[in-house]
Amino acid sequence: MNDPSEPVIVAEELVRDFPLELKGYRVRAVDNLSFTAGKGRVLGLLGPNGSGKSTTIKMILGLLKPTSGQVRVQGGDPSNRVTRKHIGYLPEAPYFYRFLTGKECVRMMGKLSGLKNKTLIERVDAVVDQVGLSSASNRRVGTYSKGMLQRIGLAQALVHDPDLIILDEPTAGVDPLGTVEIAKMIRTLKESGKTIILCSHLLSEIEGLCDDLLMLYQGTPVFHGIATDLTQSGNIWSFQVSSDQEDTEIAARDALESAGFQWISSNRQVGQSLSEAFVDRIKKLDSISTGDENS
Amino acid sequence: MNALWIIALNTIREASRQRLVLALSVSSVAVVSGSLLFQQLDFGKDELKFIVDFGFGSMTFLGAILSIFATAQLYFSELDQRTVHTLLARPISRSSFVLGKALGAFVVVCSFLALTATTLLAVMLYRSSQLNLASGSWIGFDVIVFSILQGFRSAVLISLVMFIGSYARSQLLTVVVSLFLWVVFQIQYIANSAWDEAASKTTRFASWVLECCVPNFEKFNVGDQLVFREPGLLRLGGLFELGVYAAAFTALYLTCAVWSFNRREF
Numbered sequence: 001m002n003d004p005s006e007p008v009i010v011a012e013e014l015v016r017d018f019p020l021e022l023k024g025y026r027v028r029a030v031d032n033l034s035f036t037a038g039k040g041r042v043l044g045l046l047g048p049n050g051s052g053k054s055t056t057i058k059m060i061l062g063l064l065k066p067t068s069g070q071v072r073v074q075g076g077d078p079s080n081r082v083t084r085k086h087i088g089y090l091p092e093a094p095y096f097y098r099f100l101t102g103k104e105c106v107r108m109m110g111k112l113s114g115l116k117n118k119t120l121i122e123r124v125d126a127v128v129d130q131v132g133l134s135s136a137s138n139r140r141v142g143t144y145s146k147g148m149l150q151r152i153g154l155a156q157a158l159v160h161d162p163d164l165i166i167l168d169e170p171t172a173g174v175d176p177l178g179t180v181e182i183a184k185m186i187r188t189l190k191e192s193g194k195t196i197i198l199c200s201h202l203l204s205e206i207e208g209l210c211d212d213l214l215m216l217y218q219g220t221p222v223f224h225g226i227a228t229d230l231t232q233s234g235n236i237w238s239f240q241v242s243s244d245q246e247d248t249e250i251a252a253r254d255a256l257e258s259a260g261f262q263w264i265s266s267n268r269q270v271g272q273s274l275s276e277a278f279v280d281r282i283k284k285l286d287s288i289s290t291g292d293e294n295s
Numbered sequence: 296m297n298a299l300w301i302i303a304l305n306t307i308r309e310a311s312r313q314r315l316v317l318a319l320s321v322s323s324v325a326v327v328s329g330s331l332l333f334q335q336l337d338f339g340k341d342e343l344k345f346i347v348d349f350g351f352g353s354m355t356f357l358g359a360i361l362s363i364f365a366t367a368q369l370y371f372s373e374l375d376q377r378t379v380h381t382l383l384a385r386p387i388s389r390s391s392f393v394l395g396k397a398l399g400a401f402v403v404v405c406s407f408l409a410l411t412a413t414t415l416l417a418v419m420l421y422r423s424s425q426l427n428l429a430s431g432s433w434i435g436f437d438v439i440v441f442s443i444l445q446g447f448r449s450a451v452l453i454s455l456v457m458f459i460g461s462y463a464r465s466q467l468l469t470v471v472v473s474l475f476l477w478v479v480f481q482i483q484y485i486a487n488s489a490w491d492e493a494a495s496k497t498t499r500f501a502s503w504v505l506e507c508c509v510p511n512f513e514k515f516n517v518g519d520q521l522v523f524r525e526p527g528l529l530r531l532g533g534l535f536e537l538g539v540y541a542a543a544f545t546a547l548y549l550t551c552a553v554w555s556f557n558r559r560e561f
Contacts, residue, residue, distance in 0.1 A: 061384045063561045081386040089384040095376040097305065099312050111301050112385040156381070 008164050008195040009037040009060060013069035016055050016219075029055040031219040033069075037164075037197060037212070042190050044210035044227065045199040052219040053199050054092070057166055060197070061089055073164060085114065088162035092169045092199075094153035098142030102133055102152045105141055106159050113160035127155040132181065146173030154182070158189075165189060166197045171205055177282045183209060237261065298387040299395040306369050306399025315368060316403060319361045323411045326353045327418055342426070343419055347438065350415035351518040354408055354445045361407055362452040363473045366400040370457065371466035380561060390553040397457050397549060404449040412442040437521035440534060447541035448515045452477060454548035461555035480512040487511065510544045 016030040030052040037043045045053050058064040059071050062078035076083030096105045106128060110120050128137045131151040136144070141152065150173055157165060167186070171179045186196060186209055200206050206213075213230055215223040223230055241252055253263050310316050330349040373379040373396070382392060415438055456473045463469045483505065490502035514537060 058561065061380075063380060063383060065560065081388050084384060085386040087384060089381065091377060091380050091384075094381065095378055096381070097309065097378065099308060100305075108301060108305065109381070109385065112298055112382065112387055114297075114386060 006039045007036040008039050009035070009071065009073055009197075011035050011056075011060075011069070011071045014056070014059060014066050014071060015068045016052075016059060016064065017067045029219050030059070030066075030216075033216070033219070033221050035214050035221065035224050037195055039163075039195055040190060040193045041211045042186065042196045042198055042209055044206045044213045045197055045216070046203065046206065046213060047216035050218070051216040053216060054168070055219075056216070057168060057197070057199060060166065061087065085160070086163045088157035088160065088165040090150075090153045090157040090165075090167045090170055093172060094149055096141045096149070096152065096156075099140065101138050101140055102144065102148075102155075103128060103137040105152060106137075106155045109156040110159040115160055123159050123161065127158045128152075130158070130185065131155045132178075147175055147178050150174050150182075151178070154185070162194070164195045164197070166199075168199045169201070170198070171200065171202060175282075177279050179205060180279055298385075298391040299398065302382070302387075302392055302395025303398040303402065306396050307402050309372070310365060310369055310399065310403040313365065313368065316361065316365055316407070319357050319365075320407055320410055323353045323357045323407065324414045326350075326357075327411060327414045331418055331422065343423060346418055346422060347415065348518065350411065350418075350438070351441055354411050354442060355448075355516070355518075357411075358404060358408055358445050358449055359452060359477055362400070362404050362449040363456055363470060363477065365403060366397070366453045366456040367460060367466050367469045367473065369400055370396050370460045371469070375466075383561070389557050393457055393461065393553050393556050394549065397453055397552070400453045400456075401450055404453065405446050408442045408445050408449070412438050441518060441521055443534070444515045444517060444537060447538055448512060450545045451480075451510055451512075451541050451548070454545045454552065458548045458552040458555065461552045461559060477512075480510050482513075483509050483511045484513040508547075510540070514540065 012034050014030050014033040015028065017026040017028050019026050033052070033056065035043075045056065047053050055064060059066055060073060060078055062080070062084060065079065071078060073083050074086050078084060078087070097108075100108065103124060106124050107120065110124055115123055128134055131154050133148060133151050133155065136148060141149070144152065150170065154167070154170060157167070170182055170186075174182060183205065186198065189196060190211075198206060198210060207227070210227045212225065213223060213227045214221060215230075239256070243249075243252075249266060253266070257263055327346075327350045330346045373382070379392070383389065416435055419435065419438070452473070455476060456469060459472050459476075460466075460469045463472070487502055487506055490498050490505070
């Protein structure tokens with residue numbers, strides 16, 4: 001069982017200043033940030049541009065040193081390379097060596113993480129398959145679309161089976177179908193006990209995935225806690241019902257009001273949302289083309 | 296250690312696809328092969344020395360240009376495209392990154408020198424057979440010795456570029472400063488000999504400090520000694536001595552590069 005009380009990341013009073021060109025002037029990117037990320041939990045890192053999300057991630061990775069305070073990953077200092085063995089990182093808008101094939105790229109990152117021989121081959125094949133790039137894995141990365149780059153980025157982050165996975169905008173440039181698949185992958189990783197830090201601007205995607213949220217504003221934490229504590233305050237209930245008949249709306253409204261609910265609004269949605277329709281249509285096309293290939 | 300080799304190998308792969316490396320290699324082969332055109336001037340036996348001089352010039356000048364530009368490009372491509380973030384997030388030390396990049400660049404420059412030396416030897420063999428010269432009259436061994444010396448010089452230059460790049464914010468700055476220092480290294484001996492003759496102890500101390508920090512690249516300019524059999528001909532002991540001299544400066548600059556890169560933030 002995952003024990004959320006067992007912290008994988010412990011950040012204490014992190015402060016990070018950046019000196020400006022003008023002598024003596026400094027910009028504070030992160031100010032007095034303390035948080036923990038429990039084992040097997042998905043922590044959503046939210047905030048507008050310039051709120052200190054990337055700086056925080058870089059401090060967790062040991063790429064930046066805090067001006068004051070400290071961050072520990074599984075009890076170790078992330079600037080120590082042994083500590084980084086436990087971390088998998090997908091950077092924002094990942095760029096990889098254009099001259100390598102997708103598989104070579106993942107293999108290289110696996111080797112750098114200490115994988116060898118049979119384990120390396122098996123892990124590379126497994127993660128490339130996991131991100132759905134098996135058919136394109138022998139193509140050069142330079143020919144990949146933005147979505148494929150994101151997927152190969154995810155594969156290299158997972159190749160050494162890390163305990164902590166940091167995903168910076170994992171769905172940027174990925175089509176809706178790919179977004180659904182990545183969300184599914186994040187859930188699977190979480191179920192297997194991985195701790196995930198998810199940084200995204202697309203709040204609707206984060207909402208269903210995160211157990212905990214850390215919201216930053218101008219480098220300062222404005223919320224850190226369980227996601228539902230933020231989103232479900234005020235006991236607002238939402239029902240989604242469907243019916244083929246025109247007059248059922250009034251009956252449903254009467255029934256809910258008589259049960260003590262206050263009716264706020266109703267939306268008549270013809271069919272599915274655009275996103276749902278898109279995903280359904282592509283899945284159908286995929287199943288047809290797979291069927292064609294098989295036949 | 297493993298990470299160092301992986302990064303070095305990747306650097307070589309990247310360099311082999313760079314237009315700059317290809318352009319300089321083709322230029323060098325063209326310059327050396329082009330020296331054959333001077334047979335119209337009918338130098339006779341001396342023509343071979345002329346060809347060798349041409350080849351040595353190509354190795355010295357284009358080799359230095361390649362060492363500076365290719366190293367800066369290979370290093371800054373990692374920074375500009377942010378692949379360095381993905382690499383340094385792995386369990387590798389920063390020194391592995393710096394030394395791996397330097398080793399990769401060194402192998403690339405050595406390949407360039409080997410290509411130029413081979414072309415030069417082929418041109419000399421062809422021309423000596425045309426001129427019906429005895430095989431011992433041309434100086435094939437000296438070409439190999441000279442290319443090894445240029446390899447030593449390139450190792451110092453590459454480590455210098457890595458040191459400058461470890462704190463510089465742009466590739467342009469790294470290239471400009473490296474080119475400037477390359478010229479300084481070439482003329483270091485002038486300042487040193489002038490200061491050595493000075494009576495003042497302070498000036499002599501300054502001369503000693505300069506000698507310790509700035510390599511004297513004139514030591515590697517032994518083309519004339521080799522080709523024209525001038526006095527002070529380089530013997531095996533001299534070659535070893537120059538190797539130690541280059542290794543000491545390479546180690547000094549690489550240590551500074553690692554120290555500076557360890558403090559760099561991304």
